[in-house]
Amino acid sequence: xxxxxxxxxxxxxxxxxxxxxxxxxxxxxxxxxxxxxxxxxxxxxxxxxxxxxxxxxxxxxxxxxxxxxxxxxxxxxxxxxxxxxxxxxxxxxxxxxxxxxxxxxxxxxxxxxxxxxxxxxxxxxxxxxxxxxxxxxxxxxxxxxxxxxxxxxxxxxxxxxxxxxxxxxxxxxxxxxxxxxxxxxxxxxxxxxxxxxxxxxxxxxxxxxxxxxxxxxxxxxxxxxxxxxxxxxxxxxxxxxxxxxxxxxxxxxxxxxxxxxxxxxxxxxxxxxxxxxxxxxxxxxxxxxxxxxxxxxxxxxxxxxxxxxxxxxxxxxxxxxxxxxxxxxxxxxxxxxxxxxxxxxxxxxxxxxxxxxxxxxxxxxxxxxxxxxxxxxxxxxxxxxxxxxxxx
Amino acid sequence: xxxxxxxxxxxxxxxxxxxxxxxxxxxxxxxxxxxxxxxxxxxxxxxxxxxxxxxxxxxxxxxxxxxxxxxxxxxxxxxxxxxxxxxxxxxxxxxxxxxxxxxxxxxxxxxxxxxxxxxxxxxxxxxxxxxxxxxxxxxxxxxxxxxxxxxxxxxxxxxxxxxxxxxxxxxxxxxxxxxxxxxxxxxxxxxxxxxxxxxxxxxxxxxxxxxxxxxxxxxxxxxxxxxxxxxxxxxxxxxxxxxxxx
Numbered sequence: 001x002x003x004x005x006x007x008x009x010x011x012x013x014x015x016x017x018x019x020x021x022x023x024x025x026x027x028x029x030x031x032x033x034x035x036x037x038x039x040x041x042x043x044x045x046x047x048x049x050x051x052x053x054x055x056x057x058x059x060x061x062x063x064x065x066x067x068x069x070x071x072x073x074x075x076x077x078x079x080x081x082x083x084x085x086x087x088x089x090x091x092x093x094x095x096x097x098x099x100x101x102x103x104x105x106x107x108x109x110x111x112x113x114x115x116x117x118x119x120x121x122x123x124x125x126x127x128x129x130x131x132x133x134x135x136x137x138x139x140x141x142x143x144x145x146x147x148x149x150x151x152x153x154x155x156x157x158x159x160x161x162x163x164x165x166x167x168x169x170x171x172x173x174x175x176x177x178x179x180x181x182x183x184x185x186x187x188x189x190x191x192x193x194x195x196x197x198x199x200x201x202x203x204x205x206x207x208x209x210x211x212x213x214x215x216x217x218x219x220x221x222x223x224x225x226x227x228x229x230x231x232x233x234x235x236x237x238x239x240x241x242x243x244x245x246x247x248x249x250x251x252x253x254x255x256x257x258x259x260x261x262x263x264x265x266x267x268x269x270x271x272x273x274x275x276x277x278x279x280x281x282x283x284x285x286x287x288x289x290x291x292x293x294x295x296x297x298x299x300x301x302x303x304x305x306x307x308x309x310x311x312x313x314x315x316x317x318x319x320x321x322x323x324x325x326x327x328x329x330x331x332x333x334x335x336x337x338x339x340x341x342x343x344x345x346x347x348x349x350x351x352x353x354x355x356x357x358x359x360x361x362x363x364x365x366x367x368x369x370x371x372x373x374x375x376x377x378x379x380x381x382x383x384x385x386x387x388x389x390x391x392x
Numbered sequence: 393x394x395x396x397x398x399x400x401x402x403x404x405x406x407x408x409x410x411x412x413x414x415x416x417x418x419x420x421x422x423x424x425x426x427x428x429x430x431x432x433x434x435x436x437x438x439x440x441x442x443x444x445x446x447x448x449x450x451x452x453x454x455x456x457x458x459x460x461x462x463x464x465x466x467x468x469x470x471x472x473x474x475x476x477x478x479x480x481x482x483x484x485x486x487x488x489x490x491x492x493x494x495x496x497x498x499x500x501x502x503x504x505x506x507x508x509x510x511x512x513x514x515x516x517x518x519x520x521x522x523x524x525x526x527x528x529x530x531x532x533x534x535x536x537x538x539x540x541x542x543x544x545x546x547x548x549x550x551x552x553x554x555x556x557x558x559x560x561x562x563x564x565x566x567x568x569x570x571x572x573x574x575x576x577x578x579x580x581x582x583x584x585x586x587x588x589x590x591x592x593x594x595x596x597x598x599x600x601x602x603x604x605x606x607x608x609x610x611x612x613x614x615x616x617x618x619x620x621x622x623x624x625x626x627x628x629x630x631x632x633x634x635x636x637x638x
Contacts (some may be wrong), residue, residue: 248507249493254487261476263469263556264468271503
């Protein structure tokens with residue numbers, strides 16, 4: 001048996017990368033900063049954010065579709081990634097503004113005075129002027145970038161270790177993950193959590209040190225970064241699930257007891273997958289929130305994580321391109337239907353306003369997909385490739 | 393002869409029901425043994441205890457040259473120590489190919505990071521091909537396990553057990569649902585395997601046990617009632633009373 005290189009064994013990876021490249025170039029050429037201007041900057045941001053959501057969906061697919069953990073708390077990791085990068089964005093920018101205004105003073109401010117003035121600017125809104133402990137590294141971009149993966153990674157490691165070790169499975173595990181994200185949200189809501197309570201972190205679209213760069217150009221840079229992250233994340237996860245590791249985790253999904261009797265430490269595999277997925281999700285979040293401009297504890301609401309599961313289910317779990325298709329299609333449709341631009345549907349005797357009815361339609365389509373197309377949208381691709389299908 | 397597996401004075405109860413009652417059992421390093429007994433005699437619970445699925449309330453289970461206790465180990469550690477288990481119902485990963493199933497079972501480091509770094513090699517491919525040929529699945533390695541017939545799934549599972557290279561093989565009702573010809577093959581295979589390792593077969597079917605032609609342990613109400621050749625135990629009046637005579 002001779003083996004082809006990884007990329008050739010997985011034509012879907014090549015197709016996905018090509019589609020992503022074409023999409024990125026096309027948007028760039030139609031952007032206001034680098035092209036014709038057909039796509040407005042606000043739309044570029046929506047598209048860039050959608051790529052981040054797609055990356056979170058691919059990680060969700062790894063956790064749910066491949067190893068069988070229906071985690072309904074993935075957006076906790078996404079939001080934590082956002083908070084970690086948001087701390088640096090907000091601190092560095094506020095510090096720069098404060099430094100400029102203090103520069104006019106007769107005596108130049110000491111570093112401590114500068115820090116105190118910055119802190120009272122950031123935390124005045126929650127009635128505090130001290131820099132909380134959790135902001136100790138906020139002055140340093142490299143440190144906060146490290147925290148982007150370290151904090152969600154450690155949370156996932158700790159949570160997973162406790163849950164998997166006690167062999168919590170199925171719906172009980174899903175409920176635990178919900179409880180995790182809810183508890184984290186409630187904690188962040190408190191003013192003394194150190195993350196500005198329900199105000200969250202704002203002004204994240206302004207990148208410190210890049211004041212001269214217009215939002216039109218920044219939005220394209222973030223689109224590029226998001227596309228690169230999605231591409232890298234996709235290749236990494238496709239590589240992970242392609243080999244023997246993928247074989248073992250799918251076996252764990254299908255019959256975890258049997259895998260134990262083969263001698264595999266099932267809990268260890270779950271922990272590795274759950275933690276890795278949390279870190280990838282956090283990177284997606286760290287790219288998402290600078291494009292959104294604001295993050296607050298509502299982003300960790302359990303419903304957000306449930307949406308993520310719905311996207312993956314509709315797209316087709318157990319195949320990575322399914323997760324991408326689901327996230328992109330459903331989240332773009334959602335913002336179109338709820339944005340008020342979708343034409344109302346006039347039925348005899350009743351006018352369907354999509355702003356109100358979209359949620360119902362989404363819920364209904366989730367039920368229909370679950371019942372009639374359990375492989376989701378990606379299942380339709382099987383109709384064309386069934387002959388070559390062999391296990392993955 | 394020192395025993396490979398030594399079960400001594402083991403008891404376990406579920407909700408007050410004593411499934412295993414002061415059971416002692418030994419098996420040597422290369423031995424074929426049949427375990428028989430009526431329903432509820434504790435045959436499956438016995439396997440569960442040895443493989444770490446069930447913890448006994450009292451007693452001791454020791455393994456190998458150094459008499460390590462199996463009671464402190466989990467299922468995966470026990471499997472890695474060299475105890476393989478074949479379930480009654482064939483359990484293979486239906487979504488994956490025969491080759492993938494076998495590859496997963498091949499003796500190799502089971503640690504997640506080692507598995508991540510594992511790459512197929514000519515020798516692993518060859519080993520999979522050999523095993524497939526041995527269990528009569530030579531032409532089927534690229535088929536999905538879910539497409540195999542019931543008998544073929546049983547064979548695949550036995551192939552996976554062989555890939556693990558266990559020193560002790562626990563086989564739960566291997567003849568169930570097999571045709572006469574398949575039984576014949578199974579008997580030959582089990583006897584050949586027992587030349588190099590210990591094999592414990594739990595079976596209902598007396599004809600099948602007779603064909604195995606090995607030492608028999610009769611379980612009743614969670615403890616050993618009789619032990620010896622099949623002819624010896626079937627002459628035992630107690631055995632006749634609880635199991636054979638009605």
